[in-house]
Amino acid sequence: MTYRLHESERKSHAVNRSEFIRHLAQVLPAESIISQQEALKPYECDGLSAYQQVPWLVVLPDSIEQIQSIMELCYANNIPVVARGAGTGLSGGALPLENGVLLSLARLNRILEIDAVNRTACVQPGVRNASISQQSSRYGLFYAPDPSSQIACTIGGNVAENSGGVHCLKYGLTVHNVLKLKIVTMQGQLVIIGGNALDSAGFDLLAVMTGSEGMLGIVVEVTVKLTPKPDSVCLIQAAFDSIQQASEAVAAIMASGVTPAGLEMMDNASIRAAEQFVHAGYPVDAEAILLCELDGHSSAVVEETGRIQSILKQFKASQVVKADDSEQQQKIWSGRKAAFPAIGQISPDYYCMDGTIPRHQLSTVLEQIQQLSEHYGLAVANVFHAGDGNLHPLILYDANQSGELERAEQLGSDILMCCIESGGTITGEHGVGVEKINAMCAQFSDSEIQQFHRVKSAFDPDGLLNPGKAIPTLNRCAEFGAMHSHQARTHTELERF
Amino acid sequence: MADLSTQFQELIRDAVDTDSRINFIGGGSKAFYGREPQGESIDVAANSGIIDYLPTELVITVRGGTQISEIQTVLDEHNQMLGFEPPCLNEQSTIAGVIAVGLSGSRRPFSGAVRDYILGCKIINGYAEILSFGGTTMKNVAGYDLSRLMAGSMGTLGLMLEMSLKVIPRPEQEATWFIEVATDQVIATMADLLAKSIPFSGMFYDGRRLFYRLSGADDAINQIAESIGGEQLVDHELFWEGVNHHTHDYFQDETPLWRISVPPATQPVSLAGQFAYDWGGALRWLKSEEVDSQVFQVIGDIGGHATLFRHGQHRDAVFQPLPEHLMQIQRRLKHAFDPKGLFNPGRLYPEF
Numbered sequence A: 001m002t003y004r005l006h007e008s009e010r011k012s013h014a015v016n017r018s019e020f021i022r023h024l025a026q027v028l029p030a031e032s033i034i035s036q037q038e039a040l041k042p043y044e045c046d047g048l049s050a051y052q053q054v055p056w057l058v059v060l061p062d063s064i065e066q067i068q069s070i071m072e073l074c075y076a077n078n079i080p081v082v083a084r085g086a087g088t089g090l091s092g093g094a095l096p097l098e099n100g101v102l103l104s105l106a107r108l109n110r111i112l113e114i115d116a117v118n119r120t121a122c123v124q125p126g127v128r129n130a131s132i133s134q135q136s137s138r139y140g141l142f143y144a145p146d147p148s149s150q151i152a153c154t155i156g157g158n159v160a161e162n163s164g165g166v167h168c169l170k171y172g173l174t175v176h177n178v179l180k181l182k183i184v185t186m187q188g189q190l191v192i193i194g195g196n197a198l199d200s201a202g203f204d205l206l207a208v209m210t211g212s213e214g215m216l217g218i219v220v221e222v223t224v225k226l227t228p229k230p231d232s233v234c235l236i237q238a239a240f241d242s243i244q245q246a247s248e249a250v251a252a253i254m255a256s257g258v259t260p261a262g263l264e265m266m267d268n269a270s271i272r273a274a275e276q277f278v279h280a281g282y283p284v285d286a287e288a289i290l291l292c293e294l295d296g297h298s299s300a301v302v303e304e305t306g307r308i309q310s311i312l313k314q315f316k317a318s319q320v321v322k323a324d325d326s327e328q329q330q331k332i333w334s335g336r337k338a339a340f341p342a343i344g345q346i347s348p349d350y351y352c353m354d355g356t357i358p359r360h361q362l363s364t365v366l367e368q369i370q371q372l373s374e375h376y377g378l379a380v381a382n383v384f385h386a387g388d389g390n391l392h393p394l395i396l397y398d399a400n401q402s403g404e405l406e407r408a409e410q411l412g413s414d415i416l417m418c419c420i421e422s423g424g425t426i427t428g429e430h431g432v433g434v435e436k437i438n439a440m441c442a443q444f445s446d447s448e449i450q451q452f453h454r455v456k457s458a459f460d461p462d463g464l465l466n467p468g469k470a471i472p473t474l475n476r477c478a479e480f481g482a483m484h485s486h487q488a489r490t491h492t493e494l495e496r497f
Numbered sequence B: 001m002a003d004l005s006t007q008f009q010e011l012i013r014d015a016v017d018t019d020s021r022i023n024f025i026g027g028g029s030k031a032f033y034g035r036e037p038q039g040e041s042i043d044v045a046a047n048s049g050i051i052d053y054l055p056t057e058l059v060i061t062v063r064g065g066t067q068i069s070e071i072q073t074v075l076d077e078h079n080q081m082l083g084f085e086p087p088c089l090n091e092q093s094t095i096a097g098v099i100a101v102g103l104s105g106s107r108r109p110f111s112g113a114v115r116d117y118i119l120g121c122k123i124i125n126g127y128a129e130i131l132s133f134g135g136t137t138m139k140n141v142a143g144y145d146l147s148r149l150m151a152g153s154m155g156t157l158g159l160m161l162e163m164s165l166k167v168i169p170r171p172e173q174e175a176t177w178f179i180e181v182a183t184d185q186v187i188a189t190m191a192d193l194l195a196k197s198i199p200f201s202g203m204f205y206d207g208r209r210l211f212y213r214l215s216g217a218d219d220a221i222n223q224i225a226e227s228i229g230g231e232q233l234v235d236h237e238l239f240w241e242g243v244n245h246h247t248h249d250y251f252q253d254e255t256p257l258w259r260i261s262v263p264p265a266t267q268p269v270s271l272a273g274q275f276a277y278d279w280g281g282a283l284r285w286l287k288s289e290e291v292d293s294q295v296f297q298v299i300g301d302i303g304g305h306a307t308l309f310r311h312g313q314h315r316d317a318v319f320q321p322l323p324e325h326l327m328q329i330q331r332r333l334k335h336a337f338d339p340k341g342l343f344n345p346g347r348l349y350p351e352f
């Protein structure tokens, strides 16, 4: 459906499109400006395809200077700008504006330098996540954050979303692995944030920029930390008769002193879907499986594997499989990695949530999700980054059935409220975008939201960068609050049926 | 042990109404650090106490005035610790003070900086509002990351009331070995070691000997040390305390002390004085009489930054000067939190 901006989030301007294209043509080659309807269409949405909006214009610069000129022009004409990497974002962060410029970073796709002795890589923002590890592999190094979308998503998008991945439990999120950014501000100024050292002078703007969803500046160059490749890896797959037992085992592993490289959980619905899809060898009658990867120096891995195995037995794992060789490991991981498409095989559509909760709340929240699933009559499969409490409930629905998308969204929003109530957050790694912008009103007070807006103004005083995303206006919250309490009442009525 | 948030809120509201400048004081252990404190001193250490600690969650929530030693004692009981090895220059160091200065100890390159462990915080801003950001979960991307922004802000953005920190289990075993390495060899030696997947948790060079600490199971670390070589250090905990809390011999000196942060494999820097390397070369201490502008220039040129840590002749230029556009954003950010410029004015930069 076409996404509608809240009136309070709209940036209006009266600039004529053809005239603006003529201005742009003075700083960009013609082939870098896209204005034909059919050519604009592929940019109408990101990974959250339920919402669409054909952009006013798309530009494809291939240098920092071009980006500066574009930003200067937009700033001078009060035209809002939305940055786009690969468009794999799952919260609508790169959703275009009907009166704004969509700035694609796709052509800035070069790895500029790999500094092997200092273990850093300096890359352009449109470089794909996986290619950094591929290119640094010959130095025995890799870039640790590994979102499942890593073959497609860009490092600029990763910085904007503070993306995580399976190996972030041990190696940290994007925010822990970025050293330096070059950004272009809305006014067209080039600013260097951070540095080549481990810390930098003044306020920690790297922390603020990472996860800022393209609201503060355009990331035009990124220097990341590289990590030595482990010389040994071991993967353990453990099956459990209940989610509760699996969750207790997770808590025990996390407190044991061993930090797994990854610790993932899947529930029965996901196990079945994945098994049917890729035949990973999962026990389909298990209520939950845990995948626990250990890596590092070989003598350490042997010792840690032994400890993890005994914890799993102590917490009554019904089956424990250890995989030492990479072929076997890949087979086991294939089921987890294909979990989303596997669900896509058993359901016409699915909606992926991203709430994060304190780990000890896991079984309570899962029970609540189960109840909500029954209430709305939509199945939910669960995959989680168990080690850090990041849930990905996948809501199964059929967009062709009238009202199912709305029901899926309502279920999703109720799940987010459960996450907030359990002491967690509405998003662990996918970002707020447009998708969870109303839920922000529930997680933060008006004065906190106002503080976010003030921080944005420090970078982008006129609010022209990605308006309507990530941080709601107080007007929106006032309306959402009214609507939300109304819906809460409707629910109780429904429950009587 | 008390929650003084409402009292502090009153106090800050009064300060805002009367345009009075405030100098927050925690344990007072870093009073020497940064530019000269200004404004009326307010002791914030009394707002202390551990609010919540669930060992299996690996998260502790504390009030800002809680002493580091108290936190460590509680974590110790559950065999856990603060992963950034906070440098405490005396017994009174508080957690808010440690976060405000943003300094991390020898584990930093291996297990992260103080900012990496901040999950959430509650502050009072310059509008006298109590605000919470982040939370207690390991992952959270709702809203801008304003809790990590507090690290290194020198108390200029707000009064830190509470914070939730990630904690880590103590490694099963730790030990330290040392090898004699010549100054012109040490950078290459460290770079070689750090290129491998080895569970290091400290790497320090005193100008003659390279000390490396390993963490993990007993057998594993002994085996690794055997392949690297060197002699095992007795009393190694004391040694790393000395490095982190500045009781090590190197720091017993009244010469101006510089803290220099550079890419780890940077060749020896051409500044006169005596160096010691921590963080596998990424953090360099320098005792030197060089003029500040010279140090800032040389270190800035190699992509690092310098801080006049202590014993400076004066306290005007303590932190690396910032380029104009970056300074402009920082000034506006300060304004976004504290529009009247009342909190720790000038402690970080003269501009705010």
Ligand SMILES: Cc1cc2nc3c(=O)[nH]c(=O)nc-3n(C[C@H](O)[C@H](O)[C@H](O)COP(=O)(O)OP(=O)(O)OC[C@H]3O[C@@H](n4cnc5c(N)ncnc54)[C@H](O)[C@@H]3O)c2cc1C
Pocket (backbone or CB within 6 Å): A046, A047, A082, A083, A084, A085, A086, A087, A088, A089, A090, A092, A093, A094, A105, A125, A146, A147, A148, A149, A152, A153, A154, A155, A156, A157, A158, A159, A160, A161, A162, A163, A164, A165, A166, A213, A214, A215, A217, A218, A219, A220, A340, A429, A430, A466
């Ligand atoms: C199948 C699938 C699996 C996924 N798995 C994971 C996962 O495991 N972990 C995870 O964290 N995420 C995951 N994601 C989400 C997504 O891949 C990440 O959020 C990714 O970082 C987005 O990168 P992108 O280049 O596609 O950015 P886009 O979608 O193009 O943009 C995302 C946001 O970043 C902004 N942006 C992009 N580039 C820049 C720039 N250069 N400067 C400033 N702002 C910019 C955009 O404006 C937008 O707000 C998954 C998505 C899919 C489809």
